[in-house]
Amino acid sequence: MGKRLPLKAAHAAVDAALERAAADGLRIAVAVVDARGADILVARGDGAPWFSPGVARAKAASSTAFRVPSDAMQGIRETYPDLFALIDDQVPHRLTTLPGGLPVRHDGELLGAIGVSGATAEQDVECAQAALDALAVLLASGS
Numbered sequence: 001m002g003k004r005l006p007l008k009a010a011h012a013a014v015d016a017a018l019e020r021a022a023a024d025g026l027r028i029a030v031a032v033v034d035a036r037g038a039d040i041l042v043a044r045g046d047g048a049p050w051f052s053p054g055v056a057r058a059k060a061a062s063s064t065a066f067r068v069p070s071d072a073m074q075g076i077r078e079t080y081p082d083l084f085a086l087i088d089d090q091v092p093h094r095l096t097t098l099p100g101g102l103p104v105r106h107d108g109e110l111l112g113a114i115g116v117s118g119a120t121a122e123q124d125v126e127c128a129q130a131a132l133d134a135l136a137v138l139l140a141s142g143s
Contacts, residue, residue, distance in 0.1 A: 059101030060115030070101030
């Protein structure tokens with residue numbers, strides 16, 4: 001059985017993303033999913049739009065489906081929309097190419113992904129990166 005992303009780590013990732021957002025006055029939602037795209041932890045920060053948890057979840061799940069940042073598949077979606085639609089029909093969650101979903105890897109293995117929504121695309125990515133950085137420290141320490 002492969003490695004898993006523990007709930008404790010998901011909490012640390014969510015906290016880091018929300019702290020980064022608060023420092024910039026942003027209102028976001030954060031989703032942490034496992035390698036199959038299933039929820040580990042989803043949180044909507046104070047004042048974040050009602051729909052932002054679902055968008056964050058889609059970004060994270062898309063990142064696990066393609067094993068790359070959520071926006072990395074934009075070219076495929078634009079060039080081959082029928083292919084993207086066929087892939088979307090085969091996964092158990094909605095796919096998106098919106099920026100803000102980042103894969104979580106440790107020792108070369110995909111553990112899951114983080115998705116952030118509620119701010120601009122660039123700010124979502126920055127908050128997701130803060131979460132990923134916090135996870136890297138935690139996973140490297142073996143906690």
